[in-house]
Amino acid sequence: MTGSSAIQADAIPAIAIGGLRFRWRPDRPWVLDIPTFTLAGSERLFLAGPSGSGKSTLLALIAGIHRATEGQIAVLGADLTALSGSARDRFRADRLGVIFQMFNLLPYLSVLENVTLPCRFSAARRARAIAIAGSVSAEARRLLAHLGLDDPGLEGRAAAELSVGQQQRVAAARALIGRPALIVADEPTSALDADRRLDFVQLLRGECESAGAALLFVGHDRSLASHFDRVVELPALNAAPSVG
């Protein structure tokens, strides 16, 4: 990524939230009430929140799965409240990489096919992957190698045959392919054992840095927090009464 676009990316916040409120139905209590929250363009942030603090709902709003009931939410400069459902789906396909806690991979695809999956849904990411490495699978191999998965026998194997740690690294490669500007990771280390957690966080952080992507890392293991630019407590952020 060139210097000027890095500056430009820095200039536009990855996430800008103002007066955001969300509830499932008008007769239900508020789940989220976030007066203000900002994630800078290339910031790596640790969002700490116990379950029930509205973490999943917040991620769904940022990813454009759900729409805010009130207030503003802009991701990478796009006002998600103004976009239609399918436009938000397209936006997510083009601009976001998502890593889940576990079960990230489609069991019927090979490792390589899992990594290149976002390029099936986004022409923009496909084009960027090709611009970087010459082809989508070359970029997938490059990312896998960076994440320590450069065993040539690995890429053709079924995703289900991998260990949990390997699966999470494949998921990271999938989130990173085609250079999305924001990576959202929902407790990606909770299924890993302690020494693997640190490895994974360092790898992920390093890849985001070299790609110039912002990282929103949700977790509850505060021992990892020191590896991030900033730590935010979700219960402190969310004014809505805790549900769980």
Next chain:
Amino acid sequence: MAILTLAGKSLWNRRLTSALVVFAIALSVILLLGVERLRTQARASFANTLSGADLIVGARGGPINLLLYSVFRIGDPTNNVNWTSYRTLAAHPQVAWTVPLSLGDSHRGFRVLGTSRAYFEHYRHGRNQPLRLAEGREFEGVFDAVLGAAVADRLGYRLDESIVIAHGAGEVSFALHDDKPFRVVGILARTGTPVDQTVHVSLEGIEAIHADWRGGAPVPGLRLSAEQVRQLDLTPKTITAFLVGLKSKTAIFRMQREINEFAAEPLLAILPGLTLQQLWDLMGLAENALLIVSGLVVLVGLTVMLAALLTGLNERRREMAILRAVGARPGQIFALVLGESLALALAGAALGVLLLQGALLLAGPMLQARLGLAIAGWPPSSHELILLAAVLGCGFLAGLFPAWRAYRYSVADGMTIRI
């Protein structure tokens, strides 16, 4: 496009279940198309059999019965026609030709037909094709026989073979005309009609083997040798029925009425095409019942598919969440599951058509030889294509339900992974 590849890989991942579903649909398609093909080909086969005669005349009784025993060799005649009545009508100024038919004997399960040489001249099958001899000649002598193609084939008969005719139409008969054997002088070319299953002899031959019989049994103490019989007057006293060709088609209905009002004895004249139509009207009910049953079997096949897809769906909610996370729209999730249904239905229909085709290729010669039924193979008729389209349409409709379920799941779950 991306979604279709995924649907294919997802089905391949569950290939055992998918194969079973495809097989179930294929079986139901085989039944549906098989019933349909048997129905249309049986009709075509019957229609091919009766061309030629303008009227068929027999003793008064049911018109369908007359048609069945005179042309299709099914069932037995109820009564006979007097030879004098036959001669009178054959001499009618409107009549161009007649073919007498005398039934009642058999040879090893095949019907023996006593007739005149007019039979070889006037009988038509298929698209107005005359009978053709594959080997030998028409019968001339009293004890000459001309075999249908299937008779010669099945029994392995050649020319000059000596055959014994049995009294009655059963496969096994205890009353044999074994003192007066016939000689095979000709073998007819295959026609795909009941002619193939018939042994043809002259009316005189039929008369000769019954010369020392009275009332369906040999007369005790009276035994005439073949040589003695030849000296007798072998003009038959009765025949079973006769085919009539008219000089002018416009006279058909007038002639029919005239024969039906024949004073000397009660006769029945039928128009073969019209009576065949009556037969089909009668059969229509059974055919429709068969079609409905096979249609229901297709529904069973599609229900199997529905069950398989719905069972898989709950454990695939995780997969839906992953797809949503990488940017799949709910509509694409819908398309994924619907695409799987369509692929299964399509594969099932294709396999069904192929298996049916293979079965017909294998069983075709057997059906032809045993039933005289020529079942044409490729290509499927337009009606069959409509049935196939209906199967795929039903597959599409059945697929809407799991697709809609998956759509609802994917909207409700979003990226949340439910386990």
